[in-house]
Amino acid sequence: MAFNVLVVDDSAVMRAMIVRTLQMTGVPLGEIHQAGNGQEALEVLKDQWVDLALVDINMPVMNGEELIERVRENPLIRDLSVIVVSTESSETRIERILNQGAEFVHKPFTAESLRETILQVTGVSDDQRASVGAPPGDDFDF
Amino acid sequence: MTSELQSELLRATTSTFEDLAFAFPEAEIEDHQLEAPLAWGARVAFSGPVNGTLDIQVTDGVAAELAANMLGMHDASDDGMKRDALGEIANVICGNVVPSLGKASDVFDLRSPEVYVVGTDGEETSAGATRLVVGIDGGRAEITVRVMAHVVEGAGA
């Protein structure tokens, strides 16, 4: 199977970094959707089947915490796997996130640390990975 | 608190530059790095038990290098990429610095970064500000944290 993924962050550069890391994990990927805030993410989730969402916390319009609450309230999408990728350090907020059944990766992250959490959440084993993975690109040296 | 904030600012800046942008910030700055003009700035406002702002200002070359490194490219001379990369760097440094202004349980909210062109019309007052300057390759980054107001505990009760 291939995973459909939704990346939610108000920074286009950050979304690009997360997508690049996803492509380097070797996890089989289906469609990759992007959203700039929680509201846009809910719009995507209305129309598209998504298996995994990577979500920032501090975003305009609707923050990541509210997005996760809305997802958990909706019977159609409440089982969505969520990884929060955020600078958040407040114990209070991190506990609330974990209580919503989301994993947490602290920013700044390394590609290696984010990969570990993605592999853990997707449950993709080494045998199931198509390869180590490499993103498409035209700026390669080798 | 100021010296703790200063060391947290250095720690957050170093790890953000290294992990997110593969850049090595140097505390010892050479003359040519100091003389290079600052071109781009990004400001993140935060609110919580303490309100304030974090600004980062960088030379044009540093903005381009951060963007190129983050996006995995050789060059990123496009202004849109520089702006977005610098804004995200400001956001991540700020998010990692503000916990030192409160207790571990405190919640801070960060506004989206506002990116601007650094003007030549004089410096903002830096009274009460905590500041860090680091060299990066041929340029530098200046990061300033301003704490605006302390919310008095129990006020309005």
Added chain:
Amino acid sequence: MTLPAMQDQGSKIVVGIADLRVSNDPADTIVTYALGSCLGVCIWDESAGVAGMLHAMLPSTRTDPERGRTNPARFIDTGIPALFKAAYAMGAHKDRIVVRVAGGASMASNGRKDGFQIGKRNYIELKKILWRNGVIITDEDVGGGVSRTVTMDVATGVVMVKAGGQEYNLARRFPRRS
């Protein structure tokens, strides 16, 4: 007169300082000694049976581009492309290559601080070039203040690190930073 026994025993390939080697002989082992602030980068493609190792001293050719041309293995930014290309020439493919890294120590001596932080710079430069080229590190043992000797078995890709009187398998030590 023939020397039959010698053919299949394989050999120990020593990677010198500012050097890189690749092999597709499953009987070979590749070794590099005394990695301080230098980085030892090991790559392995199981399907192709190809292994390679780089022992690079400095991060970037920016300060010395001419030397980068004459001895690419001296620098991370020229050594990494040279290492991967040498492995490709033996049939390795980028999207199958596993990368294991050791070294990059902070070698302060006689109480003097490690002002230039070459080990850390080497590591950041490595991360930068790997990120740009879509390659992720599988296992690493970097930083700290110890000198490391690294051995890789071409047949299995197993990387053993000897440091501070101990020897251990580099696999599954990730994530570990210092």
